[in-house]
Amino acid sequence: MKISRRNIVVLGVSAFSASLLPFNLLAQSDGQSAEDIIKEFTGGANIGSGDIMLTTPEIAENGNTVPISVESKKATAIKILALGNPGPDVVTFKFGPLSATRSASTRIRLRKTQDVLAIAKLEDGSFIQDIKKVKVTIGGCGG
């Protein structure tokens, strides 16, 4: 194939966009601020308080595995955010028709002492939240 000037331009453009691609992906997973994540989840709606219970340990000796559980009886989805982590978005629990109590427990990583936030989306479309401070003795994000 003869390499014309146009070919070179096309090659250059595709190489450039290919090199951008991984950075775009990274920006999506790590670059989102907590506000952006909350806005995406709630659509900018006001967040009230109410029947939501987030249970965390007061002091977590090991930030690599911090047990948490959350319950909100009328929730269709609950989002957990760790506000002091490099990626604050931790997990989104979505409850289907066969879910009994709208509760879930898991173990999360916390880099440092910080607030853990749970936002529940209720059946009527409103949002409520609960926030707990967790003291972390040994951080859990490596590095």
Added chain:
Amino acid sequence: MAKGVKPRIKVPKQASAGEAITIKTLISHKMETGLRKDADGNKIPQSIINRFTCDFNGSNVVDFDMKAGISVNPYFQFEAVVPESGEFKFTWYDDDGSVYEKTKKITVS
């Protein structure tokens, strides 16, 4: 497929109709955050399980979206109601495209 991935599930064998039953799941997985560096200072790419679902006879029970903030060997506990005898289907979705599936039967009296 990531190495050493093994799902474990605890579901009662029997239940009465409409009763809330507790389900516990754990899958062994290293859940690489993408933030750590190897000995040469290069970033180790993220490799996590990003989604977990549980269905019963085709109806959804829970659907969890996970990010790197979930600990090594992701553990979940939740509750389900079962209207009839049938089968739970548990599915984990790995970043590398692998899908891990496991089923558990339950008898409803």
